[in-house]
Amino acid sequence: MLIARNPEVCAAELDGEICLFEPVKAEYLNLNGTGSAIWNLLEEPAEVDQLLASLQGRYAVDPDTCRQETEAFISEALKSGMLQEQPPA
């Protein structure tokens, strides 16, 4: 499954971190550093493994922590509707 941004969500960067607003449910979300990095990588829909690879390429982080935090963020974001799953094209 590809992970993609929900196109309805409004996003803006404040202080190096991303702020999101979900206009259907009227929910705000402030991402932390990890979340912002992942959001920025999701310019194009991507697989989780691709995300992990580019995160590890960009930041000095050990693979386990990276996988754990990424998966935690993605499941949260899918639940709140900020990200959505997309069948591969």
Added chain:
Amino acid sequence: MKRTLAYGGFCLLDHGVWLLIQLLPGPVLIGLARQRPWQRLKRSLPPLAQQHWQARIDWLLRTRCRLAGWGSTCLSRSLSGRMLLDLIGVANELHLGMSKFSDGRKVPHAWLVEPSSGRLFTPGLTPNAGVHLTQL
């Protein structure tokens, strides 16, 4: 005297809107802010009268934003201002964003703008301490 009464009335409206914000779920609230069902009650005023009323509403909003206390938020003030401005047919846009306090806390902010001139009805973001997210 008239002003005091008008201000009192506006405080009640503001407070009512605040209560609605507390009680209604987000999706209903944003639907109301988008669709503005009160627009059905719109009065068509001659331009001069409209300007006159707009100046009064302007004063109400300014004063309320200056004196606002318990039970009033940026969103309740902007929404009640939006109601009044819609009633006299003045175009207005509700902007939503995220503002940042000097201690680093990030807090959502709402403000009301006149779309053509960009004039603010209620105070907007402090420069360099917030971002604009969307408008309704």
